[in-house]
Amino acid sequence: MRGTAFLFMITAIVFVLLGMAWGIEMSVRADFKMTPAHAHLNLIGFVIGAVFALYFVVTPQADGGLAKALYALWAVTTVLMVVGIYMAVSQQGEGLAKIASLLGVLTMLMFGWIVLKNGIGRTEA
Structure with missing residues (x-):
């Protein structure tokens, strides 16, 4: 495993260990009471990261470049989502969780675009 795949997997492992x-x-x-934030750390942080x-x-x-942008967006989204849910559960406001949710949708749209553009599996040379 090399490149962006390695970054995704190592970061996913860090996220799940923290979770x-x-x-x-x-x-x-x-x-x-913080189970929702903990669950999102494991789900978005590990499961989605490992799938990517x-x-x-x-x-x-x-x-390539778009994969690296996806990595950055996913990592930032994961952190903001966990912090945002923590804040919402502890009655400190829901704004960050809402923003992170939109970033999560953007992350999946970007991944979808990458899949549509490249397919799944190696291309024949």
Whole structure:
């Protein structure tokens, strides 16, 4: 695994390790009110990141400038989503969660464009 695929997978692993540690911490305290933020860290951070990583492994011709922009947008979106949901659950406002949700849609639209442009799988040379 090389290039953007590697960046996606390493970052996804960091996100899921943080999510797992957070889940354990919530369990120790028996306080699960931040479960929505924790779940989004695992889902958007790990699952989506790992899917993107595997796509770029299977479709290496798609790895380029747009893939790197997708990586940056996904990583920023993940962090803003988790912080935004944390703020919303703790009654500090929902604005950041709303913005992050829109960025999440933009992330998936960008990924969709990459898939439409490059297909899935290696192209024959």
